[in-house]
Amino acid sequence: MTDVRILGDDDVADLLSLPALLSEIERGFLKQGRDEVERPPRPHFPVGADTPGTALTMPAYVHGDPTYATKLASVHDANADRGLPTVNAQIAVTDAETGLPRAYLHGTRVTNARTGCIGGLAARELANEGPVRLGVLGAGAQARWQTRAVAAATDLDRVRVYSPSDSREACAADLRERLPGVDVTAVDSPAEAVSGSTVVVTATTATEPVFDGDDLSPGTLVVAVGAYTAETRELDARTFERAARVFADVPEEVAEVGDVLEAGLDAADFVPLSEVFEGRAGRESDDDILVVESVGSAVLDAVTAGWLVERAEAEGAGDTVEL
Template sequence: MISLSLAQLQELVSIDVAAISAITDAYVAVADGRANVPPVGYLGLPAQNADCHIKYGYIAGDPIFVVKIASGFYDNPKRGLPSSSGMMIAISAVTGATVAILNDEGWLTNLRTGIGGAVATFALCRPDSEVFAVLGTGTQARFQIRAAAALAKRPVQFLVWGRSVQKARELADEFAGSPIDVSVAADLEEACRSADVIIATTPSTAPYVASEWITPGTHITAVGADASGKQELDPALIARADLLVADLASQSLDHGEFAAAFQAGLFRQEDCLELGAILNGSKPGRGSSDAITIADLTGLATQDIAITRTALQRVPDLVM
């Protein structure tokens, strides 16, 4: 068994071609039946404004299966600490022996979520999309920007909105001098109306993106609502959308962005497609340039498997 630190993992894997391919296949594995993904374990710590997720699963044919523990303590930035932490444990699918403990402190989860968001965005947005509004100023906003910029393969513009203008400016300043064009959006409604793509990344417990702000042709990737009670989008917007896509429908309809609208009867279960089926071509994606499309990403154990496998494949002489 080996143990890998955050610094070692940051050297091993990044937003690169192999990682993007692995995360794409993580979605497809759910659609084609290769994935064994039990229900997510969730521990809410409301008094601490925190929660913890346990995800675990197996992709048929892989040498390992993975158990992931990820916590979010959302007041940590006030303490000068990151909001995310956690680890991944890789276990042999042949012997059951622990192969590796990846002490990633939440970094691999953030990386795979960023890449996964970008994969969903470019599978569903208009090919000519140029303006990307990123809602939120935390760690995941940064990962979504970097991943979307990498997958765009052409210049695009990012507008960052946050409840704190100062934090939005600090985020934009991090990209100053880089090839990634990031500027601050002072007004949320204006940012939503002007965007071709909206990427929502906050842990909000009340919807703040109004339906009337969203123009035809817009795509929205929502990654913030990964537990019951979290919500970023107006349910009327979800009901109005032409295409609803989830990473895993059972998760999304239970505790994701789509949950409140589904439970209110605003759409049917069969109206929610899964991203893997669109990626492998078994289901249609965007139907027209005027369609409003929404991807609700609650996070998959297969993504954790994929990013763990990608990292371990790059460890010299490691036998899995």
Template sequence: MAHEHSHQETRIVTGETVERLVDMETAISAVRSAFVDIGSDDAVMPPKTYVDVHAENGDFRAMPAAVDGSAGVKWVNVHPDNEERFGLPTVMGLAIVSDPASGYPLGILDGTTLTRIRTGAAAAVATDALAPTDVSSLGILGAGEQARTQLDAILQVRDLDEVVLSDLDDSAIERFIDAESNRNLSIRPGSPEDVAACDIVSTTTPSREPILRRDWIEAGTHINAIGADAEGKQELETELLTDAAVVIDDWEQCAHSGEINVPVSNGALTEVDLLGTLGAVLTDGTETAADSITVFDSTGLAIQDIAVGSAVFEAAKAEDAGERIDIIGAQQ
């Protein structure tokens, strides 16, 4: 009888609770497993859909997926003028996690915190797969929220003793250094060229003009290209991308709005020039030469959101965190 399911409820989990319930180690493990699933064709992920709101200089993205016994969708916005106009973050979002068996909505989670954590986790998975093991320095371009998450995530997979940070805004660098001062490593500001001299580099800016130059980067460097998320954005000089072994999260997304979108649109880079997707690298065990420059082009996949979102939901259920509501209403 249908009514015996009427006790089902939907759990609402705030960003603060998401942050408390999922540590970076758990997120990295969930994201690695999601990339392996997509690499083995064990996950379902339709393309990300963009909804442009030109009048407000913003857009929404809908990101559905089914992975590892979970299904869901993330609805996320990117409104660059938000801080100025409304005192709100540029990026916000919600994730809905559903029961694949019945379709019942199990959880509604803050997708803002989720996005930040899973983006860091993906860079850690890529760094672990592609960077040499004996690295000691991380250079970060851009000192915002994602910069801190990059540090947190990459420290889970590599032992670092030095961080070099570059940002146009000195106060952002000061805030970063204050926030991370309890870590046992040296953090210092530097130029983009100083950042490029590090063993691992993560770029997290919204730049439309390449900042990192090919001739600054030495053999064996691994770069996480995180910032580019729209047509026309590019942080790495095209020559750096054509010389490197480039690993992408998803061809459609990266060609449309990832780090490679500009060289792809002008024909300087094609799909055959790439090493492959991160899922393929993890499942095929693709090796890169020790002296190659490696680049991970991260646009962010729905499978990452749903895998980490599902881990958050399970943790919330285990300790009865969040607010439970009967959002569907009594079943007839």
């Protein structure tokens, strides 16, 4: 028998700080770039009968850390009509020395926060200097987390949110409440969200491009976080044609998503995002259009979950059960 700490969503919310988490996510990228991690392939497979979803298993260990983590995630597009989150996850945290279970976390907020930090860090490192004008395609949970993380990492001036559904109004209202002093507006077309923006984020489950690459202003940074299978696609070929460089968090997995397949790119065409944090790659011209493609990495779940568990143990957060 061993004591296992249980952290529900409210516990994770109380412990989570985006400004503090940014540095942990950067550490995860650096360790991954130096090949100081164990990150087995993540299987994903269809589940459900009437309204199929996708299940994913994502294990990872960062060398030298006291724990490793395994995330069980799912994506169910039909959940929007059920009033349920599209993305759901749980994370098991295990002691790296003994193999004993250490904690079990509600993982959806962890997934959203660490993915948001990818966009925040990308904007901090790759956007042109000056206040950020953000265009957001998508109005769900991840669109909001991306915006919050960009605000935590940069000087965010204004936000334009587009979604084909009325959810864009609710998203904009929520962001106005969370980000006082930032000009947040819901707009009526993708072009309105993209035009004049210095950073564009796509956070959707789309299967077709969500904006026209010709609408991008010179110098724009595009961060695409929604596509994760061959069937999902957010960016058109024109966006890649105009891009001076394309960065990827996990090049070999990004090469398998619909955005990239349609553009005829492969893993060799990407700059690993870790090289940005190493200082070996970045923006070379104010007019360069840059693209960051992200499918997420279990390494980021592992560093986030381990960091949260250490904070929880220090503060006595959550509940403990014998297992």
